[in-house]
Amino acid sequence: MKTRKKLLLVAPEVTYGAGADIADAVLIIASELDSSPYEGDTVTRDRLRQTFGAVAQANAAPYTTVTATVPAAGSGTPGVAPNYGLLLRACxxxxxxxxxxxxxxxxxxxxxxxxCVWFVEDGQLQKVPGVRGTVEWSFTAKQYPTMSFTFTGFYSRPEALTEAINKTPENIAEEFVVNKQNTPGRSVHGYEGCLQSLSLNIGNTVNYRALVGCESVQVTDRESTGSVEIEAPNIATKNYFEAIESHQAITLEPVSLTHGTVAGNTITVAAPKVQLATLSRSDSDGIVHYSMDMRLNPDQGDDEFTIKYT
Structure with a gap:
């Protein structure tokens, strides 16, 4: 099989874990795609005997993971969800x-x-129902913006692909490089400096559970984090040392980024209460940069951040 001959298809589930029909699936554009087709918790069949040697192990709770890097772009039409919106909803x-x-x-x-996800690889496919996961966004200067998904779902044995996948991606525009022209808005605790990168991780805790009579993938917690790298400002202009201090008081301020200038393909990331921490320095073309971790705190609840397409 050839490494690059891979496809990712996804369809919503009406009933959890029941899967879906591949005819209802949409094709997702991915720049990287991989799977671990047969994971799980193993149990050893222990035996005492006269000689040394291995004993058999059984996979007591088989599941599958799929990872995908997907370009971050809009649908091309304002008010229409990008096709990978299904993946975000599963996160x-x-x-x-x-x-x-x-x-x-x-x-x-x-x-x-x-x-329900289908991982297609050069003549074979694995259907993965019951999928939920987590996602991280990355916006880095002079690179294309991406979303990195990690999904967990029910195991089913890969099969031969009997019919060609005759689908084309719909409701997705071409992504833009992150740069001055395409990324007009940014603010880190009120300072609109020269930004090198911004990443955001929803931070879902995803657990596969296998009990007698029950099988599920559950999101049981969330702790959203991120990081930012910015050209170091003059301390009189913006004092990031004060912003990261937490020994007397904690500073929570907004962080935002707007990427895109075309209707239907503009993405705005907004987090209202971000704590900055662990400032470190680096050199970029002889210029000092500050890298800081971010902790995204909720305001009223379930509002640590928004991703808005316009």
């Missing part, structure tokens, strides 16, 4: 559509959705 995010205007995603605690 415990709500989808709010304002017709003709915008689509907004933000974390949720309850009523997590699920999807």
């Amino acid at each position: 415990s995010m709500s989808e709010i559509i304002e017709e003709g205007v915008s689509v907004t995603y933000q974390p949720v605690t309850d009523d997590a959705e699920s999807v």
Whole structure:
């Protein structure tokens, strides 16, 4: 099999864990795609005997993981969700559509959705029902923006692909490079400096559970984090040392980024209460940069950040 002949398809599940029909699936554009087709907790069949040697192990709770790097872009039409919106919803995010205007995603605690995924690899495919996961966004200067997904779902044995996948991606535009022209807005605790990178991780805790009569993938916790690298400002302009201090008081301020200038393909990341921490220095073309970790705190709840497409 050839390494690059891979596809990722996804469809919503009406009933959790029941899977879906591949005819209803959408094709997701991915720049990186991989799977661990047969994971699980093993149990050893211990035996006492007269000689040394291995004993058999059984996989007591088989499951599958799929990882994918997906370009971050809009659908191309304001108020229409990008096709990978299904993946975001499977990462415990709500989808709010304002017709003709915008689509907004933000974390949720309850009523997590699920999807069915098909991992296709050069003549064979593995159907993975009951999928939920976590995601991280990356916006780095002079690179394309990406989302890195890690999904967990039920195991089923890979099979030969009997029919060609005749699908084309829909509701997805081409991504733009992160740079001055394409990324017009940024603010880190009120300072609009020269930004090198911004990453954001929803930080879902994803657990596969296998009990007698029950099988599920559950998102049981969330701790959203991120990081930012910015050209070091003059301390009189912006004092990031004061911002990272937490021994007397904790500073929570907004962080935001707007990427894109075209209707239907503009992404705005906004986090209202971000704590900065662990400042470190680096050199970039002879210029000092500050790298800081971010902890994204909720305001009223389930609102640590939003990803808005306009």
